[in-house]
Amino acid sequence: MQKMTNSALAEALNSLLGERIVTSEELYDTLVVEVSSADAFSVIETLKLDPKLSFNFLTLIGGVHYPENPGRELCVVYHLHSWKNAIRLRIKAYLPAENPSIQSLTSLYETANWMERETFDFFGIKFENHPNLTRILNMDDMDYHPMLKEHPLEDGTREDKDDRFFGR
DSSP states (O other), rough: OOOOHHHHHHHHHHHHGGGGGGEEEEEETEEEEETTTTTTHHHHHHHOOOTTTTTOOOEEEEEEEESTTEOOOOOOOEEETTTTTEEEEEEEEEOOSSEEEEEEOOOTTTTHHHHHHHHHHHHHHEEETOTTTOOOOSTTOOSSTTOOOOSSSOOOOOOOOOOOGTTO
16 A cells, blocks of 8 residues: 555645645644545535545544634644555544534535534534434533633633742
8 A cells, every 4th residue: 555645635625625725734744634624525515525535534523722713713623544545634624613614524425414513512513414413422401512612711800820830
């Protein structure tokens, strides 16, 4: 099996997807491409079904909250793996906090089911056409999503904490 390089993958992606790639870069020896949230499903479907690239394994779906980026506060991150070419690819799609919604990948990868439920549970990202988008790890009656950076990390009213002892 010949391992594909990131530069060869970037060339193949540019010829296959063209303008649907918003940006691309190489981070930690992995090619990272950004696509619009509207294109994410069709791009990933193309990558899975393309006989040359064959991204047949979904390793991870996760979320990231960037509260300082208006209109792009939430990001869905997909990690794909092509066993045939021995290469990984990271795909990012940004969403607005007002309507964090993106197409579900459960029709492409069965493993997306649990990962999308976890991402919904912790970040509030809605995956359209998901067969059972309910909380999976947190209590059903929670009215918030714990990984959103909506609250300060520390209680500013604490009097028992001396910052000198914490390197500040």
